[in-house]
Amino acid sequence: MELISFITIGGTISFAASGALAGIRKELDIFGVTVIAFVTAIGGGTIRDLLLGHFPVKWLTDFQIILLIMVVSVLTVIFRKKIEKLDKTLLFFDTLGLGFFTLKGIEAGLAAELSVLSCLILATITACFGGVIRDIILNEIPALFQKEIYATACIIGGILFFILKRFHLDNQNTQFIVFVVIVLIRFLAIKFNFSLPKIKNSI
Amino acid sequence: MELISFITIGGTISFAASGALAGIRKELDIFGVTVIAFVTAIGGGTIRDLLLGHFPVKWLTDFQIILLIMVVSVLTVIFRKKIEKLDKTLLFFDTLGLGFFTLKGIEAGLAAELSVLSCLILATITACFGGVIRDIILNEIPALFQKEIYATACIIGGILFFILKRFHLDNQNTQFIVFVVIVLIRFLAIKFNFSLPKIKNSI
């Protein structure tokens, strides 16, 4: 299996599993849990496709991804106690997914000849907004806007991408370095418990 | 009036009325109630059109549907006490709508040459996701993911559609049988109070 397929599949699995677990926590039925697994896994890419006008949106034509998410959702329901203990494995793949989907978002923006800022926005949407839709449906304020270094890792990685490109580094090395940096930032942020400061209304 | 127009109109009316009643329960103003009636009635088809790339989305070019939903919304506000007592009539048309919009979703998927799985997903979205948007706007976890056999009826009907097609049944008979089966499943589920089991986090 190629490295890229491995990362896409691993990322999709961990996004879907995290969505399914969130649905289980809200005591949804199996249909609801599967929908949440879906929107978490493909929501970011779907918003990107909608904003750019790529139709049909990508996952609709990708039989394997749909099947994969459904299987992950059912397995997560069956083995929910065990999967919750896999926290670190899920986090590992989630973070690989973060790096990979960030690169996909930048690529889509460049292909549409958008500005650097728009590419960074598309990267962040692709990598992070599945979780935003998940939280909106589950009636929570999106965790992405409150906790952890998550979008920040995408954005820093994305800026690095355009700096390296400016210095005419070839595409493959650029992507590799950006990917590694995003993954590192996220792991370090978790290890040392970094997060963006909340804006206190009272100060 | 043709049977199909009768079902579309009946389905749209009952979707809009159920949306309006939900808005009234949250004490929205007349504008808010009308918006909720709208998204409940045309939300599912709109998501389908967006995912497939059909523009402008269908209802925008359908003057009659827009007017119908507005009239239903105003009438529901005026006669809200009486309409709440029409529960069974609304439920009847809602269920016809469920069967009919499921078929519309499958058709749209087939026309876009999508896989069976994607067609089933589009069918479910077309028939059921207006109610999901309604619940998200009204700040509730979507009832579709927690209660009743509703999406399940669509999905079973959709699977039956592809089984009958496999056996080369002609299109008209297939559609008729699928429609009847969806309506039956929903009525039986309500009568005998079936629902999908909730996933208990604690088990």
Add this chain to the structure above:
Amino acid sequence: MELISFITIGGTISFAASGALAGIRKELDIFGVTVIAFVTAIGGGTIRDLLLGHFPVKWLTDFQIILLIMVVSVLTVIFRKKIEKLDKTLLFFDTLGLGFFTLKGIEAGLAAELSVLSCLILATITACFGGVIRDIILNEIPALFQKEIYATACIIGGILFFILKRFHLDNQNTQFIVFVVIVLIRFLAIKFNFSLPKIKNSI
């Protein structure tokens, strides 16, 4: 600077600032606050573009608007205490934005050869639905559906637009009159504390 650019920029600034303030009130981090500023400022136009099929959606190709919103968001965070005291200035620009974006929505509908009703809907969506998305993400029932004369001003202005057009008033004068009427309705509604009646479920 032309009058129209002045109004667009003023409207965008006040929409973004109101979004940022709403995010600050929910104690989001700086990333979350910026996202809320974004969806409030460009959400309505984005839904309009999605429904009509204009891709990429307009703001993605508009570097200056993106930068403007980001700057407004950061400034709102830094000077939040002072900006809250600018209530009247913000309200002034917000209302200019309301009038201007209403006209943009009608224009888009006419360009797509849609019915009068659809044009009015697009006008309302363009001018008001950024705030709806903001409220949905922040886990509130949209204020637009409960309080104040806001959408009502758009709708009355929109209807006036088509009446004046019917009387063959030239486009520039029509737009000017409609703009002034929308702004007046909103200011009077605020001054005299008008709002649409809530629909009481109990009556």
